[in-house]
Amino acid sequence: MIQLNEKGLRDRAAWESAGYHLPHYNRQEMRERTQKAPFWIHFGAGNIFRAFQANVVQKLINDGFLDRGLIVAEGYDYEIIEKMNRPCDDYSILVTLKADGSVEKTVVGSVAESLILSSRDEGEFSRLKEIFRSNSLQMASFTITEKGYSLVNGRGELLPEVQEDFEEGPGAPRSYIGKVTALLYERFLDGQKPLAMVSMDNCSHNGDRLHAAVAAFAQAWCGRGLVRQEFETYVNDKGKVSFPWTMIDKITPRPDPTVEAILEQDGLAQASPVVTAKHTYVAPFVNAEETQYLVIEDSFPNGREPLEKGGFIFTDRQTVDKVEKMKVCTCLNPLHTALAVYGCLLGYERISEGMKDPVLRRLAERIGYEEGLPAAVHPGIIDPEKFLDEVLNVRIPNPFMPDTPQRIATDTSQKLAVRYGETIKVYMKSEALNTEDLKMIPLVFAGWLRYLTGISDEGKAFVLSPDPLLETICGYVKDMKPGEVRDAEERLHPILSDASIFGVNLYEAGLAGRTISYFEELMAGTGAVRRTLRKYVCEKVAMHGEGVV
Numbered sequence: 001m002i003q004l005n006e007k008g009l010r011d012r013a014a015w016e017s018a019g020y021h022l023p024h025y026n027r028q029e030m031r032e033r034t035q036k037a038p039f040w041i042h043f044g045a046g047n048i049f050r051a052f053q054a055n056v057v058q059k060l061i062n063d064g065f066l067d068r069g070l071i072v073a074e075g076y077d078y079e080i081i082e083k084m085n086r087p088c089d090d091y092s093i094l095v096t097l098k099a100d101g102s103v104e105k106t107v108v109g110s111v112a113e114s115l116i117l118s119s120r121d122e123g124e125f126s127r128l129k130e131i132f133r134s135n136s137l138q139m140a141s142f143t144i145t146e147k148g149y150s151l152v153n154g155r156g157e158l159l160p161e162v163q164e165d166f167e168e169g170p171g172a173p174r175s176y177i178g179k180v181t182a183l184l185y186e187r188f189l190d191g192q193k194p195l196a197m198v199s200m201d202n203c204s205h206n207g208d209r210l211h212a213a214v215a216a217f218a219q220a221w222c223g224r225g226l227v228r229q230e231f232e233t234y235v236n237d238k239g240k241v242s243f244p245w246t247m248i249d250k251i252t253p254r255p256d257p258t259v260e261a262i263l264e265q266d267g268l269a270q271a272s273p274v275v276t277a278k279h280t281y282v283a284p285f286v287n288a289e290e291t292q293y294l295v296i297e298d299s300f301p302n303g304r305e306p307l308e309k310g311g312f313i314f315t316d317r318q319t320v321d322k323v324e325k326m327k328v329c330t331c332l333n334p335l336h337t338a339l340a341v342y343g344c345l346l347g348y349e350r351i352s353e354g355m356k357d358p359v360l361r362r363l364a365e366r367i368g369y370e371e372g373l374p375a376a377v378h379p380g381i382i383d384p385e386k387f388l389d390e391v392l393n394v395r396i397p398n399p400f401m402p403d404t405p406q407r408i409a410t411d412t413s414q415k416l417a418v419r420y421g422e423t424i425k426v427y428m429k430s431e432a433l434n435t436e437d438l439k440m441i442p443l444v445f446a447g448w449l450r451y452l453t454g455i456s457d458e459g460k461a462f463v464l465s466p467d468p469l470l471e472t473i474c475g476y477v478k479d480m481k482p483g484e485v486r487d488a489e490e491r492l493h494p495i496l497s498d499a500s501i502f503g504v505n506l507y508e509a510g511l512a513g514r515t516i517s518y519f520e521e522l523m524a525g526t527g528a529v530r531r532t533l534r535k536y537v538c539e540k541v542a543m544h545g546e547g548v549v
Helices: 012-017 027-036 047-062 079-085 122-133 160-168 176-189 206-223 230-235 257-265 317-331 333-345 351-356 358-375 384-395 416-429 440-451 470-474 488-496 512-522 528-537
Strands: 040-043 070-074 092-097 103-108 111-116 139-142 195-199 246-249 285-288 293-297 313-315
Touching: 027 070, 027 111, 040 047, 040 122, 047 070, 047 092, 047 103, 047 285, 047 293, 070 079, 079 111, 092 257, 103 257, 111 122, 122 176, 139 176, 160 176, 160 206, 176 195, 176 206, 176 230, 195 206, 206 230, 246 317, 257 285, 293 317, 317 333, 317 358, 317 384, 317 416, 333 351, 333 358, 333 416, 333 440, 333 528, 351 358, 358 384, 358 416, 358 440, 358 528, 416 440, 440 488, 440 512, 440 528, 488 512, 512 528
Parallel strands: 040 070, 040 139, 070 111, 092 285, 139 195, 293 313
Antiparallel strands: 092 103, 246 293
């Protein structure tokens, strides 16, 4: 048996004979240097961090460009640190699943220290404060999901823990951003030291979201006299604290049993995932695709290490914006959401299986090539059509990627405004484009509303994926059943006119009527989802299609 910890990795020959790539540096010395002079702390110890950022840093250490690693802190699910990071001595295994069927296994050891972001744990929080006081610290980065930056509930009301933190100050905050802002205040008190606060989450203008959340805490605390008044100025001074925009792209699904079986055959002890009390699936390994992009606005007031040598792309804010819109609004995310919604309705359990369905593949192609690309701006550093070709022909169809429609359908209400709304806005403003030509995007909207009934195309109930607005939005289709649709327009009017969900008022965009009509057809009884898809998706041959289905 081979064990994923310091003791187990002393037997390098056993790991290498099993086909694993190992760290090529003195890890103890790396950890000591990192702890004394940290340059990068990351918040969010999930799969994307372990598969992407941590692996890039490992490559840079292996190649001699870095002599220090990362520190990771987890502020949502502490069990990730307690039950996985620390028992494995902060090692993890990256299993890269390539489209040709080959598998690459890498032991990643670049995480020098793991911490729990809890103001109630004096030891952990004191160490975090010490890190934030370090002159050497250049960056605090985040993968905490879109929800992590929200300070309000679905009704726009401050979350109770945020309200409490606003009133109590930075002493012992409970909310995620409250704890982070308290740490930043520690850096402010220690000489107003510069720092880059870098959101690496998959959402539009992510740096602005992080800044808005931190600035709200600074304003609330300064307004109540709970912190020094200069703190708000510090947070809003880009020369002191920057909030760069980034675009990240790498698919890292939940740990898959087939990958677990591979590792068990290699003799890995305790390869099985742990399911935490917060329903996080975390394993000693991460399975991920090979393709990855991280484009970062080059705004680092305390300097930065040569991370571009590991493949990160540093550029200006305008270019990041173009790349992000290309990916999130045109070439990947809209396709994923469409495949997720309809994949759930049609009973698929893998995204790659959905792409074998010629109708769903055609839907994705038409959304990308026909409706998305005309609204895409060429960012210069990545070609949109080539990116889209890779997505449709290599990445999404990859049969070895265990990604599920159910995972991607999570938080759909938070995604529609960006993934489709931005494209609709371009059509509305353009003299050359017309929203009348948008047929697939409203078909996705109608499919999402049909999805919210929780009844598959075969008439079977299924569990809806988590969504912060689930209780509210499900109310619009409550008691609607396939074959029993009445007053659809009246019942759906409030949601279709809600620009916070779709990015635009669909009535003003001229898309509400089409969405309602599609919805009524999708709800016409068992099998209506597939009939409706065939009717509208296959009405013409897509630009890159293979013929009418």
